[in-house]
Amino acid sequence: MPLTNGDIGANPAHLLPGRKVMDYTKALEVLEKEYASCDGLDAKSLLDSRKNGGLTYNDFLILPGYIGFPASEVALDTPVTKRISLKTPLVSSPMDTVTEHSMAIHMALLGGLGVVHHNCSAEDQAEMVRKVKRFENGFILDPVVLSPTTTVGEARQLKEKWGFGGFPVTENGRLRSKLVGMITNRDIQFHPSLDEPVTSAMSTDLVTAPSGTTLTEANAVLSRSKKGKLPIVDSDGNLVSLLSRSDLMKNLHYPLASKLPHSKQLICAAAIGTRPDDKVRLQQLVDAGLDIVVLDSSQGNSMFQIEMIKYIKEKYPQLDVIGGNVVTREQAASLIAAGVDGLRIGMGSGSACITQEVMAVGRPQAASVFNVSSFAARFGVPCIADGGIQNVGHIVKGLALGASTVMMGGLLAGTTESPGNYFVSREGQLVKAYRGMGSIDAMEDKKAGAGGKNSKQSNAGTARYFSEGDRLLVAQGVSGSVLDRGSVTKFVPYLIAGLQHSLQDIGVKSLPKLRQGVLDGEVRFELRTVSAQAEGNVHGLHSFDKKLYS
Secondary structure, three states: OOOOOOOOOOOOOOOOOOOOOOOHHHHHHHHHHHOOOOOOEOHHHHOOHHHHOOOOHHHEEEOOOOOOOOHHHOEOOEEOOOOOEEOOOEEEOOOOOOOOHHHHHHHHHOOOEEEEOOOOOHHHHHHHHHHHHHHOOOOEOOOOOEOOOOEHHHHHHHHHHHOOOOEEEEOOOOOOOEEEEEEOHHHHHOOOOOOOEHHHOOEOOOOOEEOOOOHHHHHHHHHHHOOOEEEEEOOOOEEEEEEEHHHHHHHHHOOOOOEOOOOOOEOOEEEEOOOOHHHHHHHHHHHOOOOEEEEOOOOOOOHHHHHHHHHHHHHOOOOEEEEEEEOOHHHHHHHHHHOOOEEEEOOOOOOOEOHHHHHOOOOOHHHHHHHHHHHHHHHOOOEEEEOOOOOHHHHHHHHHOOOOEEEEOHHHHOEOOOOOOEEEOOOOOEEEEEEOOOOHHHHOOOOOOOOOOOHHHHOHHHHHOOOOOOOOOOOOEOEEEEEOOEOHHHHHHHHHHHHHHHHHHHOOOEHHHHHHHHHHOOOOEEEOOHHHHHHOOOOOOOOOOOOOOO
16 A cells, blocks of 8 residues: 655655755765855854844853763863952852852852952951951961960850861960960860860870971871861971861862962952042951952942052052953953953943943943953953843853853842841742842941941942942942842852853853854854743743752
8 A cells, every 4th residue: 555645755745846955964065165154143243232232141142062072071260360260250249248258258169259248347348358268278377376374265265256166275375386285176165164274175195297298298197197187387396387177178078169379278359449448448358368359339430440450559469459340441441551450340230230220321231241351351351240140041141252250149149158137028938138239228338337427438339339428329229139049059059060061052161262262253143032032931831840950
């Protein structure tokens, strides 16, 4: 019985009637010879504002490439300043509902960077920086040292203050004095009298290593000794440094941690303003061990910031300076000429920011990132895409347009490590407070001025938006809440894995290759209409559960 349907041999059908079907083995050859350009648009054509207007991240897609490697092989190493690189391109924003010491510590442990906010007193901010720097070390060159007259009660207070409980005891309570013992949390936890000296509870049977021992050798001694701390002593028995077992474990659990190569301390950044008082604040931050200072301003191209950049580069040449915010080449050029080591790009694109609406000033974020970063790259200045990041896709787009890192505020505000407490919303959902630094709530916060008469002048929000002298505050941000996202120790690895899979889809194995591919026109893009954006999101379902990771 003959087949009338499905029988190509008996009743051939053609995709294009009258056209000869070509040899399928020649497909790649035909593609190369007959198509002058690759599919899609190059970045310059995509971001041509004269033709397409100012674009945001949602207005375009990156076209897929060839997958020839597993996602696990994608490297995310990237510079954040001229001198400092990170293992992952993720930075937390210096907002008072996003980054304090806990967020900065965990972002650094996970390969990124936390920028400690400055809507607090200089002393409080310096203390947060100090906590980040003391959290993980190789050799601890400035350990907290106790004297024989220190009481058990005082040792307990120091544990509460610093978050750790193992202290060396020397003859005069100073470094480079003869080591006489170690007092640990176990020694003081159940000690009957808080008024007795630590010598009554400390351990004197110590395992030490001589000065000159390498970090690898010291880690091996610490591992064999099964002790919590390893004192390093000179030939006379004087304490010169300390090594902690907890730091050894952190090295195992957090292999991507952002650390300085010489001290093995976590890299820490903090924000300041551009007022004269900020020079005093900066000195305290430098004394606390600051690595990167971020000049926090909504409009960075100002005489105040340029003067501050020059001042910092002259007085603290070892300190890296990130300037901003900027959204045009002209703004960027002023700061680059002043000597910045990095730039922060974005104006009015944050989820809690209303600058573009209220001030009619700013720029769509995709256009900002591409134009500024392509200009800054000519001078070797890395750029941070700051604002408008709502998901992994936005991170990838920011990086593809030339940013070396992305800064996140609202995306991290709902995590356990952000400041503030959880509360239950009217809808019964677990949320955390989140506010823009230009919101009235943030600008009226009195923590920066310790509640004094000059609180407005000391406030980070008023300084960022040049409003410290205003009698009437004009809001450039809003206050709200964000849903609970759990801990960054789970959320950031999800972002990292998403980045790796996205770069795999694009067909590049590293961020430098992504940037080079965009520059060479090999990585292609496509504009999205409103209908295309709707199609690319969840649609046609009666209900759905959007679970991002497990």
